[in-house]
């Protein structure tokens with residue numbers, strides 16, 4: 001077996017274990033997610049690409065993906081300005097998209 005084949009085997013989907021399915025709510029709509037994924041990951045999996053607007057009405061979603069840019073802010077269980085890219089989903093979590101008045105930057 002070549003080293004390339006070995007590398008491909010390590011990267012195959014069979015080696016990834018998905019967390020158990022959980023339910024979250026986004027803007028009043030039930031969504032499924034998986035334990036271990038971030039809010040941003042769950043939103044992107046639904047096809048949602050932006051979930052915040054700047055004061056100039058520019059859409060924002062995930063940009064850096066590592067908690068640095070604050071473009072991905074959402075309100076979680078009533079707490080505003082939570083970074084979706086570094087916050088894991090939890091069973092029953094209530095996520096609200098944000099608009100400029102609630103956001104801290106942009």
Ligand code: FES
Nearest residue numbers: 063065067070085
């Ligand atoms: S995408 Fe940059 S902080 Fe979340």
